[in-house]
Amino acid sequence: MSLNGKRILIAKPGLDGHDVGAKIIALALRDAGADVIYTGLRRSPDYIARVAVDEDVDAVGLSILSGSHKELVEETARCLAELDAGDIHLFVGGTIPSEDHDELRQAGARGIFTAEMDLDEVVAAVEADLNA
Amino acid sequence: MSDSATTPNKIGSKAHREPPTKPSTTTPSGIEVPPVVTADMVREPDQGLPGEFPFTRGIFPDGFRGRLWTIRQYSGFGTAEESNERYRFLLDKGQTGLSVALDLPTQCGYDPVDPIAKSEVGKVGVSLSNLAEAEILFDEIDVAGISTSFTINGTASIVYAMYCAVADKQGVPREKLTGTIQNDILKEYVARGTWIFPVRPSLRLIADTILFSNEQTPRFNPISIAGAHVRDAGCTAVEEMGYTIANGLAYIDELIRRGGDVEKFARRLSFFFYVHMDFFEEVCKFRAGRRLWAKLLTQRYGVKDPKALMFRFGVVCGGSSLVGAQPDNNVVRVGIENMAAVMGGAQSIFTAAFDEAYQIPTEHSAEIAVRTQQIVAHESGIARTVDPLGGSYYVEWLTDQMEDEITKVIDDIDAYGGVTKAVEDGWLQLKIAKRASERKKKVDSGETVIVGQNYFRREDQNEGVAELFKLDPLASSRVIEKFERVRDTRDDAEVAKTLAALEKAAAIDTENLMPYLIDCCHAYATVGEMVTTLKSQWGEFEEPVRL
Numbered sequence: 001m002s003l004n005g006k007r008i009l010i011a012k013p014g015l016d017g018h019d020v021g022a023k024i025i026a027l028a029l030r031d032a033g034a035d036v037i038y039t040g041l042r043r044s045p046d047y048i049a050r051v052a053v054d055e056d057v058d059a060v061g062l063s064i065l066s067g068s069h070k071e072l073v074e075e076t077a078r079c080l081a082e083l084d085a086g087d088i089h090l091f092v093g094g095t096i097p098s099e100d101h102d103e104l105r106q107a108g109a110r111g112i113f114t115a116e117m118d119l120d121e122v123v124a125a126v127e128a129d130l131n132a
Numbered sequence: 133m134s135d136s137a138t139t140p141n142k143i144g145s146k147a148h149r150e151p152p153t154k155p156s157t158t159t160p161s162g163i164e165v166p167p168v169v170t171a172d173m174v175r176e177p178d179q180g181l182p183g184e185f186p187f188t189r190g191i192f193p194d195g196f197r198g199r200l201w202t203i204r205q206y207s208g209f210g211t212a213e214e215s216n217e218r219y220r221f222l223l224d225k226g227q228t229g230l231s232v233a234l235d236l237p238t239q240c241g242y243d244p245v246d247p248i249a250k251s252e253v254g255k256v257g258v259s260l261s262n263l264a265e266a267e268i269l270f271d272e273i274d275v276a277g278i279s280t281s282f283t284i285n286g287t288a289s290i291v292y293a294m295y296c297a298v299a300d301k302q303g304v305p306r307e308k309l310t311g312t313i314q315n316d317i318l319k320e321y322v323a324r325g326t327w328i329f330p331v332r333p334s335l336r337l338i339a340d341t342i343l344f345s346n347e348q349t350p351r352f353n354p355i356s357i358a359g360a361h362v363r364d365a366g367c368t369a370v371e372e373m374g375y376t377i378a379n380g381l382a383y384i385d386e387l388i389r390r391g392g393d394v395e396k397f398a399r400r401l402s403f404f405f406y407v408h409m410d411f412f413e414e415v416c417k418f419r420a421g422r423r424l425w426a427k428l429l430t431q432r433y434g435v436k437d438p439k440a441l442m443f444r445f446g447v448v449c450g451g452s453s454l455v456g457a458q459p460d461n462n463v464v465r466v467g468i469e470n471m472a473a474v475m476g477g478a479q480s481i482f483t484a485a486f487d488e489a490y491q492i493p494t495e496h497s498a499e500i501a502v503r504t505q506q507i508v509a510h511e512s513g514i515a516r517t518v519d520p521l522g523g524s525y526y527v528e529w530l531t532d533q534m535e536d537e538i539t540k541v542i543d544d545i546d547a548y549g550g551v552t553k554a555v556e557d558g559w560l561q562l563k564i565a566k567r568a569s570e571r572k573k574k575v576d577s578g579e580t581v582i583v584g585q586n587y588f589r590r591e592d593q594n595e596g597v598a599e600l601f602k603l604d605p606l607a608s609s610r611v612i613e614k615f616e617r618v619r620d621t622r623d624d625a626e627v628a629k630t631l632a633a634l635e636k637a638a639a640i641d642t643e644n645l646m647p648y649l650i651d652c653c654h655a656y657a658t659v660g661e662m663v664t665t666l667k668s669q670w671g672e673f674e675e676p677v678r679l
Contacts, residue, residue: 067255
């Protein structure tokens with residue numbers, strides 16, 4: 001199992017400028033064989049969904065540390081669905097309290113990753129999900 | 133998908149990792165430390181007196197005996213009313229300076245009604261969209277009597293203009309204002325991300341604030357050149373100091389280009405750093421930085437006035453050194469970092485609350501953070517004499533090593549073509565991302581020990597905090613309601629007039645924009661309107677995305 005041939009978009013929605021996590025994950029996924037595209041900062045959910053479709057990605061990883069994860073995950077899932085791209089898998093990482101995990105899963109997040117997790121665990125989870 | 137891989141609370145193999153039985157022999161910056169340091173290994177055993185060039189031992193002859201450091205806790209959330217209440221709570225607990233956290237729309241220059249701002253209003257700080265909100269924020273707080281620090285960068289000139297306008301409204305002469313605006317845009321491009329305009333007009337705006345402040349608010353620090361954020365983004369203590377000094381030199385060059393007198397403006401340059409956990413490396417980082425800054429200003433610019441050579445800095449203890457696992461342990465971490473900050477000679481200290489890894493602090497955790505500083509100040513005795521570690525062979529040796537390594541970082545940037553180019557090209561951003569990646573891998577592999585996270589875990593450990601801080605979910609709609617009320621009742625002609633004057637002045641590189649911004653604030657023009665006006669002249673920064 002690997003991420004060879006998988007295309008993944010790492011995105012920073014909203015105004016949050018903390019992009020270390022996003023970049024670390026992007027580098028780790030690339031090391032694991034994926035083609036990784038990084039959006040840069042301050043992208044709207046609508047923009048992220050359009051890039052995901054244009055780039056024909058398998059997954060989108062949102063990085064959010066501002067506390068706005070519920071709104072931004074819901075909005076991104078909605079924008080993907082509007083573009084008939086509901087089959088693109090959605091992940092979210094950042095400062096996400098465990099109380100919010102269920103709600104994010106319901107909104108469409110297939111994996112929720114926090115800073116305490118090992119990079120190997122995150123990569124393995126994405127791999128398992130995309131190869132399922 | 134395996135469940136253990138996505139549930140951070142599950143205990144993996146890390147719980148059973150054997151802890152190391154010996155300490156590491158290398159500092160986190162990669163300096164190999166000998167088992168014992170002797171006198172002959174120190175370059176200059178006698179560093180002279182505190183308060184004297186090159187200030188290795190401190191900038192004041194009497195250290196903290198003249199005055200203790202300022203206890204300055206970063207705080208702000210929701211509406212101006214709620215934040216005003218929290219400030220008065222902190223002042224009541226003995227805090228001696230205010231530190232204002234602003235929400236992301238204010239920091240990035242969007243009004244609360246902007247579509248991109250709507251989910252972020254009042255989240256990570258208080259919303260300050262126009263003068264009316266600033267008047268509420270400082271209600272019953274005497275701005276002449278307390279120093280206020282604003283963590284603001286992209287819109288620093290606007291927030292500073294607003295603070296001047298608050299002083300005008302309270303009838304306080306501007307020259308009485310004390311405090312700090314962070315106003316360090318270079319590190320925003322590299323780490324924190326609240327940039328707005330391209331690099332060069334941003335530097336111009338910073339020069340405007342500093343030159344204006346030197347004249348009108350001479351006791352105010354118009355810039356706090358910050359290494360803290362690049363540090364928290366992943367770089368080492370050596371790189372934190374190196375990049376910060378390089379940024380400081382870039383601001384000096386810009387100010388000289390604008391006709392500023394370095395002997396004068398250098399007196400008001402201040403700095404801001406993180407203190408993480410490696411005690412001696414942190415202490416020596418400050419001793420080395422202080423010495424190197426004084427030397428560089430003498431060598432490169434011929435500065436003579438000792439006051440202009442003084443490296444004044446504030447610190448924050450916590451940040452990414454705090455751990456989500458077993459969060460109560462963070463109280464101990466912050467205590468140790470607080471001591472390193474004092475031994476390093478910081479002028480102001482912010483101790484993070486133990487739950488910062490998760491949330492905005494509760495009143496309970498915020499109080500412990502303040503009490504930590506009071507215990508260090510009044511019970512530990514470490515503030516009794518200046519630079520108590522000075523003359524230790526190890527401390528002096530490590531200070532030498534740090535100075536050499538920091539110098540290499542500055543030389544590397546110079547060799548690349550300077551900070552501005554390094555930032556515009558994304559060279560520095562990429563370096564830091566790679567460093568962050570290395571740091572994370574060392575934690576994952578167990579090379580770096582983090583108690584409770586990758587070692588010493590309990591099977592049943594709860595990674596949450598008992599008491600959760602809850603933001604008022606209606607705060608954002610109240611902010612928007614107030615915003616619309618101000619917009620509907622102000623004098624539109626006055627707003628249009630002041631914004632037009634600002635636009636015209638922005639086109640002239642030699643014009644100082646501060647008086648124009650203050651006029652806009654008095655007219656209740658909004659942050660978004662002022663930023664849009666400036667964008668029309670300067671455009672926006674295009675982020676170089678490199679991986």
